[in-house]
Amino acid sequence: MRLLLNLLRGLTIVGILAASQIASAGTVYPQTLNGTSWNVWVNNSYQSNGLTLYQTGSVNGCNEISGAILNGDTIWGFYCNDSGQIGFIRQKTITGELYQYYRGTLSGGSPCGILFLSGSVMAWNTVANGTPGEFSFFATYGPFVC
């Protein structure tokens, strides 16, 4: 009987913890990513400050972004400050081909903390990219002294 009671108490604590985790999912994302420079990992490549983002406007919802990635290739797409979702396409500078699409979600970024961006890269152009398929994508921004 005592064992059963202890088990129930344990499950109660688990329930309270689970509820608090669900409640903490209401993350507030940055209103704008304008002028941010990110350390970026694309598949097995890393480059410090390899991703630069500029944002046009900062209304609630999805806003236009542009910038550069890795070797200076141009990118443009959107950032949704209500969901933390980001998506942009990459244009090969030399040929002008649009050949990769990046999709990710923001996390972290507590006051003055590191902002994380994780997701995947879609590559469909075998001429520009070589291998078609999906690859990993990760980036960090910060931390900053408050």
Next chain:
Amino acid sequence: MKTLSSAGIILALFCIGTGDVHAIDNAFPQRISGFWSGFSNQTAVTAVFYESVGTPGSCDTLTGTFGGNPVQGYYCPLSGRVGFAIFSGGQPFEVCSGTLTQSGSTNRITGWFAYFTTPRGEYSFMLSK
């Protein structure tokens, strides 16, 4: 305390569940080629896919049309992942990503598509054949 204990029991039952309702068999359709129909956001759409089978274990190259526009992409038979860009005027204006499932003789693709120019954002699509 009794109420909390009851909540604990309910949570435990919720976590443990009554069995595996997903019946995952870890197999995906080997080919995506064919005529598909479904919806892209709230618009009915048809698609035709052609798969160029490549190296076993790697993703295959995908071509065809989606809503009448040419597409270029990939299908990965080992993971069921499909992704393609939709072209207009020689450049992609939209990308789609999804996963294949098979139930009986019906194959389905569900996923999202994204506009990276106006109207920016992500929307859902589904196809079946």
